Amino acid sequence: MPMDRFGPLAFQLVLLRRMADFQAPRVDEALRELGVSLADMREANKRWQAMVRSPKGRGALARYRSVLGPPESSVRRRIGDLDSEIHTWPVPLWPDLRFEVVAGAGGAVWNEWLVRAPDASAPVLRTVEDLEPWSCTVEEVARAFPPARPLEGSAPTRWRLAFTAPDADGQPHAVVAEFTWGLLQRLPSQQPA
Template sequence: MGPVPTGRRPAAPFTPLDFQLVLLRRMADHRPGPVEDARRALGVSPADMREANKRWQAMVRSPRSRAALSRYRSVLGEPESRTPRRIGDLECEAWRWPVPLWPSLRFEVLVPAAGGAVWNEWLVRAPGAEPPALRTVEDLTPWSCTVDEAARAFAPARPLEGTAPTRWGLAFTAPDANGARREVVAEFTWGLLQRTRVSGPPP
């Protein structure tokens, strides 16, 4: 009897599980602990995660790479929902897929109605799922909320340029548990909160 293979075969189809590993791989830069717990829950090895990310990057960067929307459909299948959306002057459609790692979230891709490149790709709260109660700085725990939820809870929030295409930032003021106003910079990966930097009361 030969050795039992421990890794995923590179030639296998790229699956929704592989895509979840891609999401986790980017989040590992900020939240290695929760990512490690999630990896174990999925029953995959660190090598599996590295291989999934390597294959995804090769797909994205290949000169023969299909358009982003086609790539998501090939990996995730047909979306769970397609909803018309208007953002400013942009008419688009929100395509959403379930993400088993986060049952209360969906992976959303915004597709311009007139065609062209995908406008946005991130995690959002699933329709009907209970949103988090965001009232103070202490409520901003890792993986607790999405970009749009934090922006609404602590408006007005100022968008910050991310350090990578899958990262976003928000700057805002929020009360702490004692009621003092604090300056907060929140960092998100694939639309999900990863960490916050909190400073003293604004002048």
């Protein structure tokens, strides 16, 4: 992979690098689909971390714009008492998803994750068995199984949700789902409720 310019392909490798901790076989398949190697993914992540940590670096929103180009969409939205701007970019590896950045005044980034594209169908989530890795986002799981309770993630770009969901036989289970960049990775905990 040519690493002269850090662009959308390299950014997808950054997303995959964090997901590899939970879904190594899926990440390997995605790397093959993208025509890149594990070494390319590591190099992309190394360059991304250098950009993030650079004392002369751009702010997070400017960094996303420089890497991903102009957003596919930008809308202003009021969240509680705060005005925000929500920017989305396509992610070719996941055509039904968009990378969303929620920024406040002055471009301070509040949240950055994968969300369902507005014109894409969301998965039907009714049971624990419907929760397949890489099939749904944090928002979709929270809507499907209210009241979902957010928990601290194990690292930056990771989220966890605790909720109750029935299994295929209708028996309720207390579930903890783990997400990376907003995309479901695994269910490390599920016990009869």
